[in-house]
Amino acid sequence: MADPLGLIGGAGGVNPHGGSAGARARTDTGEGGSFKDALVRNLDEVNAAQQEATRAVEDLVTGERSDIEGVILATRKADDAFRMLQALRNRVMEAYDEVKQMRV
Amino acid sequence: MLISDLANAGSTPVLSEMMRFAGARQRILAHNIANLDTPDFRPADVSVSDFRAALSSAVRARRAAGGGESGALAPAETREVVRAGEGMRLEPRTSRGGVLLHDRNNRDTERLMQDLAENAMVYRATTDLLRRQGDVLRVAITQRP
Amino acid sequence: MLAQRARLTAATANMAAKDSVYPDGTPYRAKQIYFAPGDPSSRTREGRQFGVHVAAVRESRAEFGYRWDPGSDFAIKSGPKAGHVRTSNVDPITEQVNAIQATRAYEANVVAAETTKSMIQQALRLLA
Secondary structure, three states: OOOOOOOOOOOOOOOOOOOOOOOOOOOOOOOOHHHHHHHHHHHHHHHHHHHHHHHHHHHHHHOOOOOHHHHHHHHHHHHHHHHHHHHHHHHHHHHHHHHHHOOO | OHHHHHHOOOOHHHHHHHHHHHHHHHHHHHHHHHOOOOOOOOOEEOOHHHHHHHHHHHHHHHHHHHOOOOOOOOOOOOOOEEEEOOEEEEOOEEOOOOOOOOOOOOOOHHHHHHHHHHHHHHHHHHHHHHHHHHHHHHHHHHOOO | OHHHHHHHHHHHHHHHOOOOEOOOOOEOOOEEEEEEEOOOOOOOHHHHHOOEEEEEEEEOOOOOEEEEOOOOOOOOOOOOOOOEEEEOOOOHHHHHHHHHHHHHHHHHHHHHHHHHHHHHHHHHHOOO
16 A cells, blocks of 8 residues: 555555554645645544543453443544544545656 | 364354353253252353353463464363363353242242343354354355355 | 253153054053163264264053043953953043153253353354
């Protein structure tokens, strides 16, 4: 999932099992910065949501919490966000492919 | 390494442990029900709360070690749960309480049926959640949301 | 389930044959089923530990009853019970209770079997 144009910060593609997002360099805010920033922020949120969902499921299984509704909502939120990000990423890659094929 | 990372992604380790446990316990509960009328029989069971407590500490350790999204679980060995390779074997204890009936069987039919239903529910919930975790992995791997 | 069905069969057979008599005049003795845990017919060592099976089918050694009937061909000819006919040692009430118990246990086992079956199906759905 490489990112040749450097559209998505400095960390490269989507990683649902990623640890902290601190390694990402967000210092450059060039043209299209607001979109890129939004995308990068979204990445962090999706990651956090997935971690939250994992914790919720684990707590349900071990008995630390007993509200199955909360767990279902947390997992739905995380999964929907992840799918959305994946779809977004696919669109961006398609756009890049199109641009690459343009004859100047 | 990659395969074990996949197998230990997110909530997969907890869910697989619980699923194995519930599956193994089902055998014990069904055996108790089959022997509802057998004289001198005492129903046996394992302690669910003990298992959950061991699982809980293992989960906490995993979170402390690496953030909670990766890494294997290492639950403490208990008297009742024997792990041999990939399998899990339960060593149940016979119950000592309850009413001793005329055939020297201390069954409590309602309790047995309730335990059976609860265990099946836990099994169903863990398999559903495992399937969901697998879906997340699948989206990441195939990049098809 | 098979064990309970055997028990039910024994109860109904006992009730049906209550009034029958062997050619030599001996009345019908109630058949009793004895359960034991485990399943010897299973192929695995682990499988043999679980379940239940019919360990023995024995005739009840309870006492026969006596009925005054000097005109019967089967009447006792001499002794303290002369003129009586021996009746079967089947107790209809006991058989009825056995039948009810067996049915209840059978149904409980059906529930257990269905539950286990659905659990296996759910596990298989993980593969899809």
